[in-house]
Amino acid sequence: MPRPTPVPALAAPAARVHDSLVLEPRDVRFDWAGLPLHWVPDEPMATHILNVLHLLLPEGERWFVKVFKEALPLVRDEQLREEVLGFIGQEAIHAEAHQEVLDHLLGQGLDPRPYVRQVAWVFQRVLGERPGLSPARQREALIERVAAIAAIEHYTAFLGNWILNSPGLDRAQADPTMLDLLRWHGAEEVEHRSVAFDLLVHLDPGYVRRVRTMAVAGPLLVRLWVRGVRFLLAADPTLDGRLRPSWREAYRITRRGLLPDPVKSIRSGLRYLKPGYHPTLEGSSSQALGYLATSPAARAAAGTG
Numbered sequence: 001m002p003r004p005t006p007v008p009a010l011a012a013p014a015a016r017v018h019d020s021l022v023l024e025p026r027d028v029r030f031d032w033a034g035l036p037l038h039w040v041p042d043e044p045m046a047t048h049i050l051n052v053l054h055l056l057l058p059e060g061e062r063w064f065v066k067v068f069k070e071a072l073p074l075v076r077d078e079q080l081r082e083e084v085l086g087f088i089g090q091e092a093i094h095a096e097a098h099q100e101v102l103d104h105l106l107g108q109g110l111d112p113r114p115y116v117r118q119v120a121w122v123f124q125r126v127l128g129e130r131p132g133l134s135p136a137r138q139r140e141a142l143i144e145r146v147a148a149i150a151a152i153e154h155y156t157a158f159l160g161n162w163i164l165n166s167p168g169l170d171r172a173q174a175d176p177t178m179l180d181l182l183r184w185h186g187a188e189e190v191e192h193r194s195v196a197f198d199l200l201v202h203l204d205p206g207y208v209r210r211v212r213t214m215a216v217a218g219p220l221l222v223r224l225w226v227r228g229v230r231f232l233l234a235a236d237p238t239l240d241g242r243l244r245p246s247w248r249e250a251y252r253i254t255r256r257g258l259l260p261d262p263v264k265s266i267r268s269g270l271r272y273l274k275p276g277y278h279p280t281l282e283g284s285s286s287q288a289l290g291y292l293a294t295s296p297a298a299r300a301a302a303g304t305g
């Protein structure tokens with residue numbers, strides 16, 4: 001398979017490109033038969049730090065889909081309604097694409113299910129529906145979940161933008177099919193980065209809920225990620241528990257360009273809290289669409305590959 005390369009951002013203003021977007025679910029397929037367990041060669045820790053995405057996303061994105069379907073009857077704007085439907089279609093396919101990687105890990109002797117059960121508990125029980133609430137409180141709880149998704153989507157767009165601009169992974173000769181999965185997904189995250197935020201503002205234009213939900217979602221994501229890395233390193237049958245996660249090792253991997261810069265990650269989280277924030281100020285729709293035009297999986301899904 002030809003190795004897809006990151007596409008340079010075009011000069012078109014992001015907001016104008018975004019305004020004309022019609023979100024299209026791309027029914028991609030990936031063949032994992034040849035995927036090595038350490039798909040970033042000689043970098044088991046970098047591989048597993050990125051593998052946490054596969055552990056978190058199927059449960060997380062199925063939860064997004066459920067919440068957005070519940071929120072759909074509250075949408076009073078036709079354009080936003082179309083975008084929410086497009087978002088639902090894209091996230092449903094993302095969840096299934098990452099699920100297939102989990103099944104492949106299981107086939108390679110790394111059983112991800114104990115950790116995935118914990119993630120499912122977080123999304124279904126802690127962040128899930130509360131039966132027995134009055135209609136007014138149910139609506140309030142639903143908007144709170146939409147706000148949590150808007151906060152998480154800020155980070156998925158940040159990561160999407162990073163993965164589209166991560167030549168370090170190409171230099172390290174990361175598996176091209178996995179890179180295409182991550183960049184296809186990352187590009188769609190950049191493409192639909194405004195939808196959850198616009199839905200939140202449509203349902204509650206206030207500022208307090210945005211800050212409150214980011215204050216919960218940001219640390220929760222970090223905690224789940226660190227826990228996921230520990231789990232994968234311990235469950236990897238080729239490592240026998242010899243490789244322990246360390247900040248020093250994470251720093252080395254970041255310097256090699258295999259992970260996002262933590263300082264930039266924190267700054268990005270803080271930008272979400274600026275009163276004038278809008279997701280179109282982050283990332284480039286043109287670059288995302290440029291990648292999707294060259295992605296082997298997206299081209300095959302469109303019948304042009």
Ligand SMILES: [Fe+2]
Pocket residue numbers: 061090091094156185189
């Ligand atoms: Fe997604």
Ligand SMILES: [Fe+2]
Pocket residue numbers: 091153156188189192
């Ligand atoms: Fe998303």
